[in-house]
Amino acid sequence: MANGENQNPNPNPIEATPGAAARTITLKTADGEIFEVEEAVAMEFGTVKSFFEDDAVSATKPMPLPNVSGSALSRVITYCRRSLEIRSMIPPATSEDATAAEAVQGEGDLEAEKAAKQERKEFEAEFLKDESNEDVKELILAANYLNIKELLDFLCRSVALRIQNKSVEYARKFFGIEGDYTPEEEAQIRQEYAWAFEGVDED
Amino acid sequence: MLTTNYGSSSAETVANNEDLVTQILIRVPVKPLLRFKCVSKHWLSLISSSHFYHHHNHNHNQNQNQNQNQNQKQNHPTSLSAVILRRNPSLFQFVPLKPTKTTTTTTTPPFTSLHFINQNSPSNIKILHSCHGLFLCRSVQEKNNILNQNNRHCYYVCNFTTKQSTTLPSINSFSPNEPISIFGLTLAFEPSKSPHYQVVCVRSSKVSMYYYQIEVYSSKTRTWRTSGSPFVAPFDIVFDNGVFCNGAVHWISPSGSALYYDIERERVEKMPRLVESWGKRRSRYFGESNGHLHLVDICGVRTTKFKVFEMERDYSKWFVKYEVDLDEIVATFPEMVRDSLDPCDSYYYAFVIVFVVRNENEEESSLLLHIPGKIISYNFRDKSFKKVCDLTPIRNETKSSLQFGWLDAYQFVETLACV
Numbered sequence: 001m002a003n004g005e006n007q008n009p010n011p012n013p014i015e016a017t018p019g020a021a022a023r024t025i026t027l028k029t030a031d032g033e034i035f036e037v038e039e040a041v042a043m044e045f046g047t048v049k050s051f052f053e054d055d056a057v058s059a060t061k062p063m064p065l066p067n068v069s070g071s072a073l074s075r076v077i078t079y080c081r082r083s084l085e086i087r088s089m090i091p092p093a094t095s096e097d098a099t100a101a102e103a104v105q106g107e108g109d110l111e112a113e114k115a116a117k118q119e120r121k122e123f124e125a126e127f128l129k130d131e132s133n134e135d136v137k138e139l140i141l142a143a144n145y146l147n148i149k150e151l152l153d154f155l156c157r158s159v160a161l162r163i164q165n166k167s168v169e170y171a172r173k174f175f176g177i178e179g180d181y182t183p184e185e186e187a188q189i190r191q192e193y194a195w196a197f198e199g200v201d202e203d
Numbered sequence: 204m205l206t207t208n209y210g211s212s213s214a215e216t217v218a219n220n221e222d223l224v225t226q227i228l229i230r231v232p233v234k235p236l237l238r239f240k241c242v243s244k245h246w247l248s249l250i251s252s253s254h255f256y257h258h259h260n261h262n263h264n265q266n267q268n269q270n271q272n273q274n275q276k277q278n279h280p281t282s283l284s285a286v287i288l289r290r291n292p293s294l295f296q297f298v299p300l301k302p303t304k305t306t307t308t309t310t311t312p313p314f315t316s317l318h319f320i321n322q323n324s325p326s327n328i329k330i331l332h333s334c335h336g337l338f339l340c341r342s343v344q345e346k347n348n349i350l351n352q353n354n355r356h357c358y359y360v361c362n363f364t365t366k367q368s369t370t371l372p373s374i375n376s377f378s379p380n381e382p383i384s385i386f387g388l389t390l391a392f393e394p395s396k397s398p399h400y401q402v403v404c405v406r407s408s409k410v411s412m413y414y415y416q417i418e419v420y421s422s423k424t425r426t427w428r429t430s431g432s433p434f435v436a437p438f439d440i441v442f443d444n445g446v447f448c449n450g451a452v453h454w455i456s457p458s459g460s461a462l463y464y465d466i467e468r469e470r471v472e473k474m475p476r477l478v479e480s481w482g483k484r485r486s487r488y489f490g491e492s493n494g495h496l497h498l499v500d501i502c503g504v505r506t507t508k509f510k511v512f513e514m515e516r517d518y519s520k521w522f523v524k525y526e527v528d529l530d531e532i533v534a535t536f537p538e539m540v541r542d543s544l545d546p547c548d549s550y551y552y553a554f555v556i557v558f559v560v561r562n563e564n565e566e567e568s569s570l571l572l573h574i575p576g577k578i579i580s581y582n583f584r585d586k587s588f589k590k591v592c593d594l595t596p597i598r599n600e601t602k603s604s605l606q607f608g609w610l611d612a613y614q615f616v617e618t619l620a621c622v
Binding site: 140141161164177181189193194195198 | 215216217218220222223224226227228230231232234235237238239240241242243244245246247311312313366
């Protein structure tokens with residue numbers, strides 16, 4: 001993954017700053033919205049990355065994203081942009097790979113990592129705070145289609161957290177699933193795992 | 204892992220995409236997953252599959268590694284979530300160790316009897332050994348054949364969380380005329396290394412009656428295979444109380460010898476002898492917690508003071524890990540004193556060590572004790588203690604009796620492991 005190139009400090013997530021040194025890539029969503037995104041951010045999208053690697057296509061031609069809506073893409077871009085910023089807080093000499101953390105690190109590096117981790121935690125907590133279950137599901141589909149591993153991991157974790165203390169009915173509603181057991185069959189499972197049905201949040 | 208081939212249909216949902224559903228569910232803990240088996244038949248088969256278990260376990264391991272590498276202070280206790288006590292052959296008590304949301308009310312245990320293993324005679328089933336949530340059990344088959352001199356034992360590996368069990372194939376004698384002697388079986392299951400388990404069996408060898416032989420069962424191959432060369436062992440090594448720890452099965456003897464079998468290297472090695480203790484020994488605890496071997500001897504006159512020994516990872520020696528003083532507990536729970544005995548009697552104080560719980564976070568390492576009518580947890584670091592649960596007496600027990608020893612207590616952790 002690209003480690004923060006010259007990061008555009010412009011907080012506005014939609015427009016590219018005129019005259020910015022960073023190259024931009026244009027994306028077009030299913031509902032016709034056009035987004036100009038810094039190359040570094042766009043390259044976080046596995047789908048976009050392979051599109052531009054496979055094809056010697058000019059970066060100015062808008063890349064179509066037929067499975068992603070404008071609102072979803074806007075959120076995705078916000079996430080990736082912030083994620084890149086946070087990652088750039090860690091000095092480049094440090095490997096991202098968690099298993100290589102055993103390599104000798106300077107005191108400063110460890111501090112920076114800790115700070116970055118804290119930033120990420122706070123950012124992630126904020127990011128999904130007001131999102132409805134429908135929005136989160138749409139984001140998951142977008143992250144999956146765009147092949148953004150980090151975002152997908154975060155979203156799946158968040159959904160897991162949302163549902164883990166909830167009832168069976170909540171899970172069905174969340175995913176839009178119809179229960180297909182007969183009442184006897186369901187009663188049997190409930191009895192079998194009675195202990196797992198304790199301590200469940202009220203719906 | 205990620206499916207990028209979509210139709211452009213807007214009806215594509217997360218629920219339809221099995222990969223995405225799996226990605227979400229592998230991040231959900233075991234207990235809610237059991238509940239979610241109720242969501243739909245599709246979810247039932249997904250969650251119950253071994254494929255799912257492998258993923259779930261792998262994800263869990265990755266999280267553990269990440270936490271450790273970043274030196275995060277673990278706020279959660281060890282994965283040991285409960286202890287199962289065998290009150291009598293068919294009654295089990297479930298003692299949760301982790302604080303739950305409903306700590307005041309008694310929680311429903313995952314199981315109270317072993318009927319799911321053998322419908323016909325659940326009371327004939329004995330738990331031999333537990334390991335990270337899987338259990339090794341044995342039943343005695345009825346002698347239904349006069350010609351059959353031996354009681355054939357039947358061995359099972361069970362997952363008490365999912366109520367699944369599998370019967371182990373029998374071990375064959377080396378020759379049809381010689382009966383096989385089985386001295387002990389131990390379950391070897393290390394989910395952080397592999398989703399598969401093994402069972403280590405010590406049996407008679409064909410070389411001579413003085414030699415033992417190891418056979419190992421693997422859940423991957425579903426067969427037994429002879430492992431390593433025949434070996435001799437001190438006459439009194441107890442093979443049917445093996446302790447599995449760090450890839451090896453360990454056995455000790457009352458006279459102090461100790462051996463272990465390294466499963467990967469397929470070798471039996473000597474361990475440093477157990478530390479000699481002064482005075483008459485009343486009881487000995489030998490067990491494992493979180494990858495460490497522990498030994499406690501209760502002996503002599505001052506039985507309320509004792510040491511917990513731990514084995515070095517490189518097997519160089521036993522060292523004193525904790526020093527324990529139970530005097531305060533005795534003062535708080537006078538029912539521990541058996542007035543009918545002489546104070547110098549080693550059984551004057553009624554207590555039994557149930558478990559030495561070694562935690563990643565040393566602040567939380569503790570000793571689980573059984574005293575009359577209760578289970579107590581004693582913190583090694585600050586010497587504080589608290590009652591974990593009451594044991595309501597059943598039928599023949601009196602309030603002051605000790606109902607069982609550590610041999611009847613088994614570690615329990617929820618798992619989806621396939622057997």
